[in-house]
Amino acid sequence: MAYEHVSGPIGPERMDVLHSILAATVSNTAxxxxxxxxxxxxxxxxxxxxxxxPADWQQMLATVKTMNRRMGGTNLQEGDGHGDPGRTPRIDRHRH
Structure with a gap:
């Protein structure tokens, strides 16, 4: 939906123009x-x-974090005690 909002409808090219011509024709008959x-x-x-x-980077980051939270994602930037943020936590195989 976001892509279509920016670049127009996906599908046959400029079908929106054809539909607007049809809508104008129908409207003019009535x-x-x-x-x-x-x-x-x-x-x-x-x-x-x-x-x-354009938004500054702090506004963009806040928007992405909000969208991520609403979709049930996790924030790997908020360190969880597993080392480098943004990386998959290492599994300790020697731990019993």
């Missing part, structure tokens, strides 16, 4: 006199977030 609908009235605006200022 409309009285006045301004006619145009296909651009029904065309989704992709990547509206691009106009915003």
């Amino acid at each position: 409309r009285g006199k006045g301004r006619k609908a145009e296909p651009k009235d029904f065309l989704p605006k992709w990547d509206q977030g691009a106009k915003r200022q």
Whole structure:
């Protein structure tokens, strides 16, 4: 969903344009006199977030941590006493 939000729909190229033409046609048949609908009235605006200022790295990290927590992931950056954060903990084979 995130990819489609930025780059447009996955599937046949520009099917969104064809559907917006169809929607404008149907709308105009049911409309009285006045301004006619145009296909651009029904065309989704992709990547509206691009106009915003980019977030700094602390905001991005906080967003990723939140998403990870909501999906039930674990945070290997918060050391768990097993050495280097971000690495898989070593199994001690000599421990009884």
